[in-house]
Amino acid sequence: MEISVTLTGNPKTKPADASALGFGKIFTDHMFLMEYNKDEGWHNARIVPYGDLSISPASTVLHYGAEVFEGMKAYRRPDGEIQLFRPRDNFKRMNDSAERLCLPQLDGEFCLEALKKLINIDRDWVPTAEGASLYIRPFLFGNDPFLGVHTVNRCVFCIILSPSGSYYKEGVNPVKIMIETQDVRAVRGGTGYAKCGGNYAASMRAGEKAEQKGYAQVLWLDGVERKYVEEVGSMNVMFKINGTVVTPKLTGSVLPGITRRSCIALLKEWGVPVEERLVSVEELEQAVKNNTLDEAWGCGTAAVVSPIGELCVEDVPYVVNGGKIGPVTQKLYDELTGIQWGKKPDPFGWTETVK
Numbered sequence: 553m554e555i556s557v558t559l560t561g562n563p564k565t566k567p568a569d570a571s572a573l574g575f576g577k578i579f580t581d582h583m584f585l586m587e588y589n590k591d592e593g594w595h596n597a598r599i600v601p602y603g604d605l606s607i608s609p610a611s612t613v614l615h616y617g618a619e620v621f622e623g624m625k626a627y628r629r630p631d632g633e634i635q636l637f638r639p640r641d642n643f644k645r646m647n648d649s650a651e652r653l654c655l656p657q658l659d660g661e662f663c664l665e666a667l668k669k670l671i672n673i674d675r676d677w678v679p680t681a682e683g684a685s686l687y688i689r690p691f692l693f694g695n696d697p698f699l700g701v702h703t704v705n706r707c708v709f710c711i712i713l714s715p716s717g718s719y720y721k722e723g724v725n726p727v728k729i730m731i732e733t734q735d736v737r738a739v740r741g742g743t744g745y746a747k748c749g750g751n752y753a754a755s756m757r758a759g760e761k762a763e764q765k766g767y768a769q770v771l772w773l774d775g776v777e778r779k780y781v782e783e784v785g786s787m788n789v790m791f792k793i794n795g796t797v798v799t800p801k802l803t804g805s806v807l808p809g810i811t812r813r814s815c816i817a818l819l820k821e822w823g824v825p826v827e828e829r830l831v832s833v834e835e836l837e838q839a840v841k842n843n844t845l846d847e848a849w850g851c852g853t854a855a856v857v858s859p860i861g862e863l864c865v866e867d868v869p870y871v872v873n874g875g876k877i878g879p880v881t882q883k884l885y886d887e888l889t890g891i892q893w894g895k896k897p898d899p900f901g902w903t904e905t906v907k
């Protein structure tokens with residue numbers, strides 16, 4: 553499919569101070585759009601000036617939450633080139649998410665080509681400041697203009713780009729997290745493994761409660777027994793217990809993170825034992841009491857690796873590794889950010905230059 557290009561006649565001023573960018577607040581000059589309907593399939597692929605979308609007030613997405621998305625980044629290398637990190641994995645996951653919500657499949661290679669074309673047009677928006685990157689948000693939503701509850705016939709796929717500052721403004725500091733025992737994020741058979749807006753809508757209340765109590769993130773438990781740890785905020789979670797890294801297995805209610813997958817590959821490469829299995833709160837409590845909970849961290853595209861300094865279970869605080877970042881957490885952070893920003897060799901072939 554041809555991708556038509558309409559350039560803006562009115563380019564925006566790029567922010568001078570990348571450290572003040574924050575996250576997801578400003579957008580580049582252009583976006584990618586295409587539409588789908590059952591008769592024509594995907595069509596009208598185009599790069600156009602960034603701007604508002606016009607949709608029917610009856611649009612499926614507004615009433616029934618038919619939406620899936622991805623989150624990835626473009627990184628500025630020291631040599632000035634721009635690269636992506638495992639982008640095919642994102643489009644593959646987007647199709648898995650779309651399948652769960654009965655939204656149409658996308659051609660991953662075509663999406664990657666469209667993304668590269670878009671980034672090339674907005675190249676100068678990719679920040680050069682330390683830890684800054686161009687955040688990429690592909691999303692897909694159902695857009696039938698009627699209220700009947702039915703799988704969708706019409707869809708929109710869009711990619712927007714947002715230059716974002718470093719996640720860590722004051723260095724990589726461990727955060728306090730609260731185990732959520734009331735609300736659940738996802739249940740077996742639900743949409744936990746899909747990256748869909750609805751999961752986020754359901755997670756806001758617990759996030760707000762944690763924030764009010766002075767915690768940075770919520771540690772989610774499984775929706776059936778409320779016994780096993782699943783994720784932390786919108787990141788996957790890992791614990792180093794007695795020398796072994798344990799992480800919740802992908803039971804269907806856990807999002808299959810690309811950072812998680814990359815951490816597991818690196819740990820295996822380094823000869824650190826890794827187990828993907830159920831991890832109960834009780835096991836964590838015991839490990840804290842026995843002094844065997846060496847380290848804990850969250851991992852995801854936004855933060856890369858986020859050390860956990862304190863776990864709060866029903867108002868009882870448990871300090872992890874003296875509230876400091878541990879050596880494995882630090883090594884994963886250094887290695888992953890090194891590969892992503894092109895400062896370290898990429899033996900796994902995870903990165904892809906945008907030319």
Ligand SMILES: *Cc1c(COP(=O)(O)O)cnc(C)c1O
Nearest residue numbers: 786787788807809810811852853
């Ligand atoms: C996106 C996401 C993650 C992290 O996935 P990455 O591919 O590593 O960015 C983890 N949990 C949830 C709920 C997510 O939405």
